[in-house]
Amino acid sequence: MDSALIPKGVNRCPLSELILKLGPVVAVLLWGVVAMFMCWIKGLNQTNMNDSYGFALWIWADLTVIALGGGAFFTGLLRYIIGKDKLKNIINFAVLIGFICYSSALLILAIDIGQPLRGWFIFWHANVHSMLTEVAFCLTCYFMVLTIEYLPLILENRQIDRLPFFHNLSHNMHEIMAVFAATGAFLSFFHQGSLGGVAGVLFGRPFAFREGIFIWPWTFFLFTWSAAACGPCFTIMLLKITERITRKKLVKDDVVDLLAKIAGWMLTTYIIAKIIDTWYWAMVTAPSLGFELTDFYSNNPFYGMWILILEIVVCGIIPSIILISKKGRSNPVSFMTAVVLAVLGACVNRWAMVLQVMAAPVLTFEGWPMYYPSWQEVATTLLPVAYGIILVALSYRYLPVFPQEVELNPVESEDQGGKAKKAALSGAEVSPARA
Amino acid sequence: MKNDQAKKYGMVIDLDKCTGCGACMVACMAENNIPFKEDESNKLDSITWMRVYQLTNGKPYPETDICYIPRPCMHCEGDHGHSPCVSVCPATATDYSQKTGIVSQIYTRCFGCRYCMAACPYHARYFNWWDPVWPNGMEKFLNPSVSPRMRGVVEKCSFCFHRHQLAMNKAFVEGRRELEENEYQTSCAQACPSGAIAFGDLNNPKHTVNQLAQPDNAHGGQPKNPEVFRLLEKLGTNPKVYYVSSREWVRRAGDNYLKNENPGKAH
Numbered sequence: 025m026d027s028a029l030i031p032k033g034v035n036r037c038p039l040s041e042l043i044l045k046l047g048p049v050v051a052v053l054l055w056g057v058v059a060m061f062m063c064w065i066k067g068l069n070q071t072n073m074n075d076s077y078g079f080a081l082w083i084w085a086d087l088t089v090i091a092l093g094g095g096a097f098f099t100g101l102l103r104y105i106i107g108k109d110k111l112k113n114i115i116n117f118a119v120l121i122g123f124i125c126y127s128s129a130l131l132i133l134a135i136d137i138g139q140p141l142r143g144w145f146i147f148w149h150a151n152v153h154s155m156l157t158e159v160a161f162c163l164t165c166y167f168m169v170l171t172i173e174y175l176p177l178i179l180e181n182r183q184i185d186r187l188p189f190f191h192n193l194s195h196n197m198h199e200i201m202a203v204f205a206a207t208g209a210f211l212s213f214f215h216q217g218s219l220g221g222v223a224g225v226l227f228g229r230p231f232a233f234r235e236g237i238f239i240w241p242w243t244f245f246l247f248t249w250s251a252a253a254c255g256p257c258f259t260i261m262l263l264k265i266t267e268r269i270t271r272k273k274l275v276k277d278d279v280v281d282l283l284a285k286i287a288g289w290m291l292t293t294y295i296i297a298k299i300i301d302t303w304y305w306a307m308v309t310a311p312s313l314g315f316e317l318t319d320f321y322s323n324n325p326f327y328g329m330w331i332l333i334l335e336i337v338v339c340g341i342i343p344s345i346i347l348i349s350k351k352g353r354s355n356p357v358s359f360m361t362a363v364v365l366a367v368l369g370a371c372v373n374r375w376a377m378v379l380q381v382m383a384a385p386v387l388t389f390e391g392w393p394m395y396y397p398s399w400q401e402v403a404t405t406l407l408p409v410a411y412g413i414i415l416v417a418l419s420y421r422y423l424p425v426f427p428q429e430v431e432l433n434p435v436e437s438e439d440q441g442g443k444a445k446k447a448a449l450s451g452a453e454v455s456p457a458r459a
Numbered sequence: 460m461k462n463d464q465a466k467k468y469g470m471v472i473d474l475d476k477c478t479g480c481g482a483c484m485v486a487c488m489a490e491n492n493i494p495f496k497e498d499e500s501n502k503l504d505s506i507t508w509m510r511v512y513q514l515t516n517g518k519p520y521p522e523t524d525i526c527y528i529p530r531p532c533m534h535c536e537g538d539h540g541h542s543p544c545v546s547v548c549p550a551t552a553t554d555y556s557q558k559t560g561i562v563s564q565i566y567t568r569c570f571g572c573r574y575c576m577a578a579c580p581y582h583a584r585y586f587n588w589w590d591p592v593w594p595n596g597m598e599k600f601l602n603p604s605v606s607p608r609m610r611g612v613v614e615k616c617s618f619c620f621h622r623h624q625l626a627m628n629k630a631f632v633e634g635r636r637e638l639e640e641n642e643y644q645t646s647c648a649q650a651c652p653s654g655a656i657a658f659g660d661l662n663n664p665k666h667t668v669n670q671l672a673q674p675d676n677a678h679g680g681q682p683k684n685p686e687v688f689r690l691l692e693k694l695g696t697n698p699k700v701y702y703v704s705s706r707e708w709v710r711r712a713g714d715n716y717l718k719n720e721n722p723g724k725a726h
C-alpha cells in the first residue's frame with residue numbers, strides 16, 4: 025500500500041503487520057499522553073514528588089536520555105571531525121536516536137515544571153550563574169542542530185527526493201554537515217557538562233558537591249565523558265535490538281566493532297576518572313563537610329553500598345575490560361553484556377546524582393525520605409519510549425537509515441542473496457551502498 | 460537622611476527558651492497567607508515556612524533531653540550573596556538583597572523547576588503542589604499585604620518582608636531613612652510567648668541580635684559568642700539565623716561531625 029514510499033532495494037513487512045505490531049506501543053503512548061495532560065491540567069500533585077524530592081523520576085529520565093543520546097554527538101565528532109569515515113554507516117541511526125532522546129528530554133522538562141506556560145522565563149530572565157540556564161540554552165540549540173542533521177535523511181525519502189528542490193537541499197546539507205557536527209559536539213560538551221554541574225555545584229548537598237576548575241565542578245567533565253562513552257553503547261544496543269526485530273543485519277560488524285572499541289576506551293578512561301573522583305570526594309570533600317562515605321550509604325532501606333559497586337565495578341570496570349579487548353568484542357554474548365552494562369551504568373549514575381542527592385539527609389535531625397513514582401510519572405516517562413519506538417519504526421520503514429542494508433540484505437533471488445550476505449558479513453570489503 | 464549602611468537582617472533563636480509550642484508556625488501561616496491542606500498529616504508536601512523540629516539527645520531516662528528547633532529560611536549569604544538557592548535559579552526568580560540581606564522569592568517569575576529546593580540543605584523551600592484554597596469565608600481574613608501564591612511555584616520564608624516595606628513607607632513619610640529596632644519585627648518573633656526569637660539588624664551593635672550572636676563579619680558572620688551556633692556551619696552557606704543553647708549536645712546537633720572529630724563548636 026505504501027510501497028512507493030519505501031526505499032528501493034529493501035524489504036519491508038506489509039503495512040497492516042506494522043500497524044498491528046505498533047498497536048500496543050501506540051496504546052502506551054496514549055496512556056502517557058493522558059497522564060501528561062493530567063499533569064498539565066491538574067498540576068504536579070499528580071506525581072509522588074514532594075518537598076524532599078523536588079527532583080525525581082522525570083529529572084532522572086531527562087539526565088539519562090540526554091546521556092544516552094550522547095551517541096549522536098560523539099559519533100558525529102568521530103565521523104566528521106576526527107575522520108572515522110567508516111562510521112558513516114551508523115551515523116544516521118545515531119542521529120535518529122539522539123533526536124528521539126533530546127526531543128523526549130524537552131518534552132519531559134515541559135511536563136516537569138510547575139508553570140509550563142512560563143517555561144520561556146528561563147531564556148528571558150536567564151541567570152547566567154545557573155547551570156540549568158546553560159543546560160536550557162545548549163539543549164535547545166543542540167536539538168535544533170539534531171533536527172538539521174535528521175532533516176537530510178527525511179529528504180532522502182524516495183518520494184521527497186524526486187523533487188529537485190529537496191534533492192538539492194539534501195545534497196547541500198550533506199556537504200556542510202561537518203559544520204553542524206562540530207557545532208553539535210561543542211554544544212553537547214557544554215550541556216552534558218552543565219547537567220553534571222547541576223548536581224556538582226550544590227554546595228549545600230555534600231553527596232552531590234564536587235570541587236573543580238573555575239566554575240565547573242568535576243561532575244561537569246565526568247558527565248560529558250560518560251555520555252561519550254555510554255551514548256555510543258546505547259546506539260549499538262538499539263541497533264542490535266532493531267536487527268533482532270527486523271531479523272536483518274543492518275550494519276557491518278567492523279563498523280560496530282570500531283564504535284564499540286572507541287566507546288570501550290572512553291569508558292575505561294571515564295571509569296578511572298570516576299574512581300579518582302569518588303575517592304577524592306570520599307576522602308577529602310565529604311569529610312571536610314562532616315560526612316563519612318558510609319553516612320551516604322546506610323541507615324536507609326534502599327541506598328546501600330551496592331549502588332556504588334553496581335555503578336563502578338559491575339557497570340564500569342567490567343564492560344570497559346570487555347569492550348577494549350578484541351576477544352571480548354568478538355564474542356556476541358560478552359559484547360552484548362558489556363554494551364547493556366555500560367548503558368545501565370549511565371542510568372545508575374544519573375539515578376544516584378538525582379535521587380540519592382535528594383534522599384541523603386544533610387540536617388542531623390532529618391532522616392532519609394523514600395520515594396516511589398506515581399503511575400502518572402511512570403506513564404509520562406514511558407511516553408517518550410513509545411514515541412521513540414514509533415519514530416524508529418517509521419524512519420526504518422521509509423528512510424534510508426542504514427546505508428549498508430541493501431548490500432547486506434539483497435532482495436534478488438534467495439541463492440544469490442545468501443552468498444552476497446555471507447561475503448558482506450565478513451566485512452572484508454567495505455563499500456557503502458549509499459554515501 | 461542618607462541610608463547607605465547595608466543592613467543584614469537576621470534572627471537569633473534561644474533554644475533553651477523555646478518550648479516547642481508552635482505559636483511561631485501559626486503566626487507565620489496567618490501572616491503570610493500560607494495555604495494548607497484539608498489533611499496536613501503528610502509533612503513532605505505541606506507548606507511550613509517556619510517549621511519546629513523536635514530533637515532528642517537519644518539517651519534513656521533520666522538523662523533524656525529534648526530540644527525544639529524552629530527553622531525559618533536561613534537567608535543564607537553564601538559567599539558574597541551566592542546563597543545555595545539564589546545562584547542556581549535559572550530564571551532569577553529568587554534574589555539576595557545586598558541592602559537588607561534578605562533572600563527574596565518572586566512568585567510571578569518562578570516557573571517551578573524546583574532546582575532551588577534541591578539546592579537548599581535546610582528544606583526551607585516549599586512547592587505549591589495544589590491551588591491555594593481557603594475554607595469558605597476565610598479568604599476575607601487574608602493579609603492584604605501579602606500576595607497568595609499560585610500552584611506550581613516555590614515559596615519560602617521572606618522574613619516578613621512586607622513588614623519591612625510598610626515600616627520603610629511610614630519612616631519615609633515621617634522624613635526618616637532609618638528604622639528603629641522594634642519598627643520591623645517578624646510575625647514569629649512577635650508571637651513567641653517565651654521570647655525565644657530575636658530579630659533585627661546583625662550589623663547594628665544596638666540591636667539584640669548583634670549583641671547575642673556577636674557575628675564576626677570578617678569570617679562570614681560566624682558567631683563569637685561560644686553558646687551560639689548556626690545550622691550546617693561547615694557547608695559555607697553562611698546563614699543569618701543563629702541559635703543559642705547552653706547545652707553541648709544541642710549545639711553539636713547543628714552540624715555533622717566525623718566519628719572521631721573533637722566534640723565542641725563547629726567553628
Ligand code: SF4
Nearest residue numbers: 532533534535544579
Ligand atoms: S535556607 Fe535555603 S532557601 Fe533560605 S536562603 Fe538558605 S538555601 Fe536559600
Ligand code: SF4
Nearest residue numbers: 548569570572573575
Ligand atoms: S523553582 Fe522557581 S525559584 Fe526555584 S529555581 Fe526554579 S524558577 Fe527559580
